């Protein structure tokens with residue numbers, strides 16, 4: 001895991017956290033999530049030195065997330081993953097201390113309140129991130145197109161065109177059961193701008209598919225020492241009295 005500040009100075013809503021299921025509070029007012037994504041807005045894959053980001057054109061409301069705990073429209077701007085060097089760990093969030101080999105984050109920003117992502121990322125509740133746990137099992141057919149593109153972005157700062165990918169294929173069958181809480185980005189600038197929506201149901205990917213994630217590098221092509229992109233998760237942060245709500249009993 002990256003050696004950034006263990007706890008952001010003055011932060012009282014930092015992420016990730018352990019979700020204590022029995023301490024979460026059922027909220028009957030939470031609505032079903034209604035993602036509506038247009039695969040035509042998919043543009044590129046970029047290795048930013050923390051993860052690889054699959055980026056979407058967010059200049060229109062073509063790929064949006066509404067409902068759930070959200071009052072406004074949130075535009076999809078990118079999705080990325082966090083994973084371990086082994087299948088024993090890798091997720092950022094945990095459920096009753098249970099670790100998963102990887103975790104998907106789908107990042108959206110509030111297009112009702114802000115005109116640009118850069119603005120929203122600095123504001124309280126400017127972002128909504130869907131978290132989905134990955135387990136090792138059967139091959140994920142939809143993920144394979146992405147896995148095949150990864151060797152092209154092996155080094156930090158490399159970019160490759162990537163189009164027509166429907167991010168909805170990475171969501172679990174049941175998206176009505178989730179936990180939600182007020183948190184932060186888990187990488188710098190660690191801003192406390194995120195409404196987290198963590199899916200109860202995981203998705204399955206094959207061992208070989210996850211192994212390709214581990215072939216990526218934290219380092220750019222110029223650096224002498226190449227470092228494998230693994231364990232790109234942040235250490236867990238104190239709950240500081242926050243309540244995690246659940247959409248299910």
Ligand SMILES: COc1ccc(N2C[C@H](O)c3cc(S(N)(=O)=O)sc3S2(=O)=O)cc1
Nearest residue numbers: 050078105107121129184185186187188189
């Ligand atoms: C201020 O400049 C910026 C602020 C944030 C970012 N991002 C990249 C981050 O790696 C990152 C990590 C996120 S996570 N693990 O879901 O909490 S979300 C996210 S990002 O897309 O917002 C880029 C520029």
Ligand SMILES: [Zn+2]
Nearest residue numbers: 081082105186
């Ligand atoms: Zn993330």
